[in-house]
Amino acid sequence: CGVFGIWPELEASRQTYLGLYALQHRGQEAAGICSRDQGRLHLHKGQGYVADVFTEATLDRLPGDGAIGHTRYSTTGGNVASAAHPFLVEGRFGQIALCHNGNLTNTEELRNRLIQEGQVFSSPSDSEVILALINRAKAASVVEAVVEALRQVEGAFSVLIITKDKFMAARDPRGFRPLSMGRLGGATAFSSETCAFDLLGAEYVREVEAGELVVMDRDGLTSLFPRERIQARPCVFEHVYFARPDSFVYGLSVMGTRRDMGRLLARRHGVAADLVVPVPDSGVSAALGYSEESGIPFDFGLIRNHYVGRTFIEPRQSIRSFGVKVKLNPVRELLKGKRVVLVDDSVVRGTTSRKIVSMVRAAGAQEVHMRISSPPTTHPCFYGIDTPDREHLLAATRDLEAIREFIGADTIGYLTLEDLQTSVRDPDGGHFCYACFTGDYPVLPRSAAGRCG
Ligand code: 5GP
Ligand code: SF4
Ligand code: MG
Numbered sequence: 001c002g003v004f005g006i007w008p009e010l011e012a013s014r015q016t017y018l019g020l021y022a023l024q025h026r027g028q029e030a031a032g033i034c035s036r037d038q039g040r041l042h043l044h045k046g047q048g049y050v051a052d053v054f055t056e057a058t059l060d061r062l063p064g065d066g067a068i069g070h071t072r073y074s075t076t077g078g079n080v081a082s083a084a085h086p087f088l089v090e091g092r093f094g095q096i097a098l099c100h101n102g103n104l105t106n107t108e109e110l111r112n113r114l115i116q117e118g119q120v121f122s123s124p125s126d127s128e129v130i131l132a133l134i135n136r137a138k139a140a141s142v143v144e145a146v147v148e149a150l151r152q153v154e155g156a157f158s159v160l161i162i163t164k165d166k167f168m169a170a171r172d173p174r175g176f177r178p179l180s181m182g183r184l185g186g187a188t189a190f191s192s193e194t195c196a197f198d199l200l201g202a203e204y205v206r207e208v209e210a211g212e213l214v215v216m217d218r219d220g221l222t223s224l225f226p227r228e229r230i231q232a233r234p235c236v237f238e239h240v241y242f243a244r245p246d247s248f249v250y251g252l253s254v255m256g257t258r259r260d261m262g263r264l265l266a267r268r269h270g271v272a273a274d275l276v277v278p279v280p281d282s283g284v285s286a287a288l289g290y291s292e293e294s295g296i297p298f299d300f301g302l303i304r305n306h307y308v309g310r311t312f313i314e315p316r317q318s319i320r321s322f323g324v325k326v327k328l329n330p331v332r333e334l335l336k337g338k339r340v341v342l343v344d345d346s347v348v349r350g351t352t353s354r355k356i357v358s359m360v361r362a363a364g365a366q367e368v369h370m371r372i373s374s375p376p377t378t379h380p381c382f383y384g385i386d387t388p389d390r391e392h393l394l395a396a397t398r399d400l401e402a403i404r405e406f407i408g409a410d411t412i413g414y415l416t417l418e419d420l421q422t423s424v425r426d427p428d429g430g431h432f433c434y435a436c437f438t439g440d441y442p443v444l445p446r447s448a449a450g451r452c453g
Contacts, residue, residue: 001085001101001384002026002192003179005068005160007167007216009187012036013062015200016069019189020050022196025244026101027073030084034097037064039164041095045070045084066167068160070099073386082123086160091135093142096163100127101192102156102177103384105445110152130159142166143215147226150213155443156235156383158208160190167216174442175210175232176383176433178249188216193247207251210234233442236432237385239424240374241345245285252424255285260423261373261415262289262343269413270294271341271369275334277301279344279356286373287343296341301334301360324355336364342409346374348387350394350406357408370409375417375437382445387436 002023006015013035020031031053032045042062046053050071070085085099104126111129119132133149142163156176161168169190171179182189184202191197194204208214210232213224238249245255276298278287291298308327340360347353357368376395380387390396394403404412417437421429435441
């Protein structure tokens with residue numbers, strides 16, 4: 001998911017709308033904005049793209065100088081309307097709204113306990129659990145109540161909270177999901193990615209630190225650390241796939257790290273070939289790096305249709321590989337008779353990759369060499385990236401040769417873990433989460449209900 005918020009800014013909801021536009025790639029299931037006008041909160045949210053959910057009229061109904069917003073990417077919580085963010089409730093501290101990127105790992109435990117205590121829930125989302133913990137805290141002030149709540153939740157969260165007089169931003173102690181702070185004139189903005197600051201003309205200030213709770217009100221900005229500080233383990237997959245290449249994530253250029261992944265991939269898995277072709281869009285930056293390092297020319301041998309919505313009407317008569325073809329089409333003129341290096345960022349189930357390889361062959365490629373700019377994905381993520389269970393991960397149960405055969409490529413080469421670590425400037429491997437590639441989970445997953453990336 002993507003989160004964006006800004007305060008104090010005259011057109012807070014419109015700026016948030018723009019911010020969410022830049023974060024659309026982080027979630028296409030639902031979008032929402034909650035604004036604050038003279039101590040009252042106003043909410044609008046719905047299923048679909050940011051552009052579908054909001055109109056001039058709905059934005060007019062979100063007045064005020066503070067706003068938080070969210071783009072939702074559903075994981076196991078499912079694509080249900082009740083799971084759209086922000087969540088707005090009224091309790092001991094008056095109105096309070098929250099939106100959340102990440103995935104708590106002790107949701108089920110907390111939820112069961114809260115239900116026993118009399119709490120009711122209206123959705124499977126773990127965000128509602130955080131709101132319930134805030135309302136049931138012993139503390140007298142809302143900030144202390146948030147601190148108390150944040151001490152009980154485990155796993156991944158980058159959250160934005162708005163109340164009648166406070167604006168808060170928090171990141172879990174390991175900082176699994178990104179969250180940056182920016183400045184626009186006299187306003188402070190928070191965003192999952194810096195590309196939203198670029199769109200607004202805001203200036204990047206710093207990261208919200210792992211474990212930090214930033215509180216803003218009329219008296220200014222305060223930084224708190226509700227828990228003991230530990231080694232941060234931010235998600236490396238943001239650099240591999242999830243974030244936009246024009247963003248800086250954890251202070252590193254995503255385009256830069258992806259290019260390096262491609263370069264190192266070329267050094268490790270060189271091959272005699274005529275053309276480097278990215279699987280768009282996620283494979284583009286790494287393919288450029290591969291081409292630069294190997295000297296093999298780069299070209300767009302696959303063209304992506306950018307206008308494919310989340311649902312489309314399938315033809316009655318089956319067309320081979322229809323699902324992939326509607327999104328990607330090979331350029332025969334470029335591929336015919338060529339030995340092609342096909343570069344993608346990751347292989348999850350392998351079903352897409354298999355269809356793409358066969359499509360490239362059908363377009364006349366003589367050889368297809370698959371190169372993946374991350375290590376084999378062998379484990380599911382419990383921290384906000386939607387990965388299937390282990391048995392559906394191609395690399396969880398197969399060796400390299402079986403993967404190559406399944407995909408139908410002439411050769412296959414993955415980035416090594418060491419090379420990935422080099423690409424994100426983490427030579428000793430202790431500064432990121434790599435669990436989907438290693439199974440070494442920084443926080444043991446106890447439950448994964450209501451997951452939301
Ligand atoms: P597969 O061959 O495993 O079916 O699909 C691989 C493709 O899925 C790659 O192009 C990769 O960019 C993409 N991918 C990896 N992780 C995710 C994810 O979390 N969500 C979506 N929509 N695509 C992903
Ligand atoms: Fe990121 Fe993978 Fe860790 Fe999930 S398991 S947080 S996708 S590195
Ligand atoms: Mg892709």
